[in-house]
Amino acid sequence: MVSPQKSAKSNSGDYQPQLQKRYKIDRAFQIISWMATLSGIVVLAVLVTGILIQGIPNLSFDFLVSPPSRKPEQAGIWPAFLGSIILLIITAAVSIPIGVGTGIFLQEFAKDNKIAQVIEINISNLAAVPSIIYGLLGLFAFGRLFGFITGGRSILSGGLTLALLILPVIIVATREALKSVPDSIRMAGMALGATRWQTVRTHVLPLAIPGIMTGTILALSRAIGETAPIIVVGAAAFVPFAPTLTIEGLQEPAFTALPIQIFNWVSRPQEEFHAIAASAIIVLMIVLLVMNATAIFVRNRFQSSR
């Protein structure tokens, strides 16, 4: 340790700023991170361009609303497109209320004890479990155990399985969003004689909604691109009819989704099928873009309304 007297007396000769060297390191890191960004963008651009070139010529309204076919020029994605949309609706309808509710409970109401810590660690770990495992879990839970409700291997089981898959992500995102709301807001609310729920609902949650939305949309985007778990619970590669939004329709054992249709076409030898696979990929990307745009729109509305 340097004594206070000595350090106080030290003159500027003791410091060697080495500015040139530090600026060089600065530049080096700037270049490295710039190259990292660039390589990502280049790969993405090549992929997207390739798909656009291959896929755009076949994109048409007929392509969207036709069933798949053995003849590539007649094939469409209607069952797969509707299947993906319905899966998305089921997944969102189940995972958002349960996930956000759990997140609110854990962050705002649960006591910080051993049990809560164990649950927390478990949820974080669940978010890292491979999706095929969720498929097997879904097959057992929804396909067999609750088969009398879901109709066994069906689109309903698929949606529930995907909901299970993204539940941990939504819970974690909700908790992180709530954590970022300063405690002074909670203190202010409670000090006015508000109950905990009144404080959370009127002051904490509105501040956390943008974060919750971002996490949820990312999770749903992941769900819509999943193939493995829904194949396990019964998604088929060739389904010529579209699902219907009735109880029977949801329990129908044959369903498909866009990623599965795409995979099926890509794995065929004919070049024509590869082309319509690219078209289907474009549709999937548009669905994702629309979802993200909606999220940003809702988020901005929330932010400007306070």
Next chain:
Amino acid sequence: MQSEQSFASTATEQQSIFRVDNTDYYYGAFKAVRGVNLEIPVNKITAFIGPSGCGKSTVLRCFNRLNDLISGAHIDGRITFHGEDIYSKGVDPTELRRRVGMVFQKPNPFPKSIYDNIAFGARINGYQGDMDELVERSLRGAALWDEVKDKLKESGLSISGGQQQRLCIARAIAIAPEVILMDEPCSALDPISTLKIEELMHQLKENYTIIIVTHNMQQATRVSDKTAFYNAEATDSGSKVGYLVEYDATENIFKHPQNEATRDYVSGRFG
């Protein structure tokens, strides 16, 4: 919590609204403050002074049980409000907090309109009267009305720090509390805003009991009727524990302190 009448009828407690009996304050296993005995007189201003970390905020936050929000925080002892133990089963902390309001060190208005900042507490507590009238009355009570009357719909965060703090005071008095706890309410404010809030406290004293934590000796002498001086001392385990050194009329604390530590502190010769 029971009806107002049952509180008022405790004749022995008429002069003091709060009474702290030999109370220790803990955060988990850590004892932050030990052995506090204190009576807070009704419709007076009581100041808490003392060096940083001696536990003034801790003691203050227990009067409305806001320390319940901090996990692990608990007390060992007895704090009564109108003669009733505030930690007893019969006391509802939510109702206690309506009657014992609080203003924090950092102004913390809700990120909502000025109007809603005040209306919120009234709404959740089932206020039946005219809301516009209450908002105006509360803002006038906090000496803020003239400055914000034309922008009630604007965000509570869009006004200056001093105005925000007065908004927080308006918000606190809108729910008609009996006591207002203030934790260094002027520490982030300029001298003029500080003066405004001190004048305000003098007016509020007519109807409210005020407990204020302050690091500003002049402020304590200017506003308070009684002053409690806290200090901290090292324990055998090496941590520090706060305790109440001296509690008396403000004039006595500053002019004729009984304790040497008090004398050093109020004369600025401390540490």
